[in-house]
Amino acid sequence: MNAPIHNPTSNTADGLHDQLMCQREAYLSNPVPDYRSRVRDLQSLARMLKDHREEILQAISDDFGNRSRHETLLCEYTMVLGDIQHTLKKLKRWMKPQRRGVDLNLYAGARNRVVPQPLGVVGVIVPWNFPLNLSLAPLVSIFAAGNRAMVKMSDRSSRLAALFERVSSDYFPKEKLVFIRDDDATLGPEFSALPFNHLLFTGSTETGRKVMVNAARNLTPVTLELGGKSPAIVGDDFPLQTAAERLLQWKLLNAGQICVTVDYLFLPNDKVEPFVEHAKAIVASRYPDLDSVDYTSIIDDASYQRLWETLEDARAKGARVIPLSTSSGNEKLRKFPPHILLNVTDDMLVMRREIFGPLLPIKTYQSPQEVIDYVGRRPSPLALYPFTNDSRLRDLLIERLPSGGVSVNQCLLHVGQHDLPFGEWETVEWGITTVAMGL
Numbered sequence: 001m002n003a004p005i006h007n008p009t010s011n012t013a014d015g016l017h018d019q020l021m022c023q024r025e026a027y028l029s030n031p032v033p034d035y036r037s038r039v040r041d042l043q044s045l046a047r048m049l050k051d052h053r054e055e056i057l058q059a060i061s062d063d064f065g066n067r068s069r070h071e072t073l074l075c076e077y078t079m080v081l082g083d084i085q086h087t088l089k090k091l092k093r094w095m096k097p098q099r100r101g102v103d104l105n106l107y108a109g110a111r112n113r114v115v116p117q118p119l120g121v122v123g124v125i126v127p128w129n130f131p132l133n134l135s136l137a138p139l140v141s142i143f144a145a146g147n148r149a150m151v152k153m154s155d156r157s158s159r160l161a162a163l164f165e166r167v168s169s170d171y172f173p174k175e176k177l178v179f180i181r182d183d184d185a186t187l188g189p190e191f192s193a194l195p196f197n198h199l200l201f202t203g204s205t206e207t208g209r210k211v212m213v214n215a216a217r218n219l220t221p222v223t224l225e226l227g228g229k230s231p232a233i234v235g236d237d238f239p240l241q242t243a244a245e246r247l248l249q250w251k252l253l254n255a256g257q258i259c260v261t262v263d264y265l266f267l268p269n270d271k272v273e274p275f276v277e278h279a280k281a282i283v284a285s286r287y288p289d290l291d292s293v294d295y296t297s298i299i300d301d302a303s304y305q306r307l308w309e310t311l312e313d314a315r316a317k318g319a320r321v322i323p324l325s326t327s328s329g330n331e332k333l334r335k336f337p338p339h340i341l342l343n344v345t346d347d348m349l350v351m352r353r354e355i356f357g358p359l360l361p362i363k364t365y366q367s368p369q370e371v372i373d374y375v376g377r378r379p380s381p382l383a384l385y386p387f388t389n390d391s392r393l394r395d396l397l398i399e400r401l402p403s404g405g406v407s408v409n410q411c412l413l414h415v416g417q418h419d420l421p422f423g424e425w426e427t428v429e430w431g432i433t434t435v436a437m438g439l
Helices: 013-029 035-051 053-064 069-095 133-144 155-170 188-192 205-216 240-251 269-286 301-316 368-376 391-400
Strands: 098-100 112-114 121-125 148-152 177-180 198-203 222-226 231-234 264-268 320-323 339-342 359-365 385-387 406-408 427-430 434-437
Touching: 013 121, 013 148, 013 177, 013 188, 035 053, 035 069, 035 133, 035 155, 053 069, 053 155, 069 133, 121 133, 121 188, 133 148, 148 188, 155 177, 188 205, 198 205, 205 222, 231 240, 231 368, 240 269, 240 385, 264 269, 269 339, 269 359, 301 320, 301 339, 301 359, 359 368, 368 391, 385 391, 391 406
Parallel strands: 121 148, 121 198, 148 177, 198 222, 231 264, 231 385, 264 359, 339 359, 385 406, 406 427
Antiparallel strands: 098 112, 320 339, 427 434
């Protein structure tokens, strides 16, 4: 008999534990869902997305204060649907046992196989910056593998969390999927301390450490997707205007609130002033009015003020601060104007912590070795963005600067490639022809 559920999504440890036990009992009664049931789960997830598309877009925008509809569709909605379609095509093959070679053939006819098996109940801790993608995209893999899920939403995504909590039961029983609201940001420690069969966390390094400590008490396997300071390097050979267009396109996406966005930029010494002029023209063309619905707000007042404090800290310590917009910002709408920062030093906040906003510090270099020495002495970045058509320089930077992923002559695009892993060695190269290379 299943354990009784006492308001399982309530703000209590008992409620969370009861929900986990409910899903665990359901898993034990059907530990290996067949192909058809997994397909139904994926189709139900797609149907939930499509049926509530406008409500989802509006909830995310309301949580941000204003979130560009185009950005949500591009980076979240269509990506999740694409994941579902890709998985449906591959699922039958993924479920099949895989043969392996036999090293010690002591017995005639010996065989080795790898048999894919569900884990059970998976916990997912979702950040606020891409709350649709980072809550539903993990569910695609979780359901494809025959698992069940508890998804804890961010307190900064309260409207989307309430929507998911309300509508998900029309598509999935709570024994399969439940969304957890955390409006007062108190459930994180309780949630990460539950004895899940696996736990996924996306967020800051500081919080990731706490999640690992909590999960370790149960020896729960954990997948961490953390932030970092990801550099871009423009080679002397690469067209500067093209580099500026691509860098600004992605740096200003979601107002810079992306863990894999460009956190700082290396330019050849003589390319700085021309780059600044290109950047000003690009911003004036794409965002003539920052109050536009196409320019995303900073998530909350504290983050908005943190960005101003980061900017003023750099100015006070000698940085040259260059606004890229004629707008001075909008405190009510939390529209933060993009800036370039020159003459930055390592004691500035902008170079010590992840920016998560539309600030772009620029460092200069004379030789690639200077870049390698600087980046190589710091924690390996989550992403690396070389801009060069010189294959020797490209390969040197990728080889000497390990990172979670690389997009060559572009930014962020490696994250959206279905056949490349995320957070391991991966490279996407964009040039005259497009080539995907998994390292």
